[in-house]
Amino acid sequence: MRFFKLIVLSVVVFALFVFLLSLVFPSTAVVERTGVIHAPLDSVYAQVNNLKAWEQWNPWSRPDTTAQLVYSQQAEGAGASYSWHGQLNSGKVMITDSRKDKGVHYQMDIANMRPVKGGIELKPTADGQGTAIFWHMEIKLGMLPWWKLRGFISDRIYGPAMDAGLTKLSRICERQ
Template sequence: MRFIKLLLLSGLVFGILIFLTSLLFPSKAIVERSGVIDAPLSVVYGQINDLKTWPSWNPWAAPDVAQKINYTGPATGKGAGYTWSGTQHDKPVTGTVMIRESNPAKGVYCDLTFSSMKPMTAAFELKPSADGKGTAIQWRLETELGLLPWWKLRGFLADKLTGPQLESGLTQLRTICEKK
């Protein structure tokens, strides 16, 4: 009986220590990648502002992830959105994308939800490149994690988990825009 009490007390102390340690981690996860696309700002903006072009470059809108997409609202710009569903690793996944703000001089800002994930915001910030011949782009994802240790740990790993997908998406976007 004494061993069980000691085991339970040790488990409780360990849980409290993990929670207190997690308070040292940031409550927001930010993953960002940037680059330069050798295409006019209007071409890059057109690809990002039109959600129907996303499956050709965005890794989370690709046909192998989002097998079914239903578009809502206007075709482009503020209020445009879609819901998607698919299967990953034999599990059903769903999500939504909604353009919250769209400005040709600044970029496109979206609200995202994915099943079993915290809501995210995405920002595609655009400006002319330093030489004036191309477009500088920064793709940023932000997630509010809250206080729970497992979400904070996931946020701590977000750059390693999500960063390569952002890089892949930017590379594909660059290829598409530079061909136009």
């Protein structure tokens, strides 16, 4: 009986330690990537403003390959959205703000995940020949320890996919 009490006490102390440790971590995770695309701003903006074009470069445009994408009537600009329902998950992406001089901001909701606010900001490069791009995602994690611990490694989880997406976007825009 004493051994059982020791195990229960150890589990409680460990859980308390994990919870207290999670209080040190921020309740928001931010993942950012930047780059330069050697194409005019108009060309890059056309790709990031059109949700149907996202299938070609965005790593999360089709997170479940069995899913069918359903687009809203409007596929470009603020208010445009698409949703998917597949075997693995379902979700929705909506462009919340879109301006050529600022870029595109969006909200992404995936079942059983925390909501993501993201943005793809665009500026012409200093020489005017290319486009500087800044892609960022913000995930509100809340106070639960397992979400906060996941947020601690979110850059390692999402960063490589964002890098791959920027590389694909660059190839598409530079070919045009």
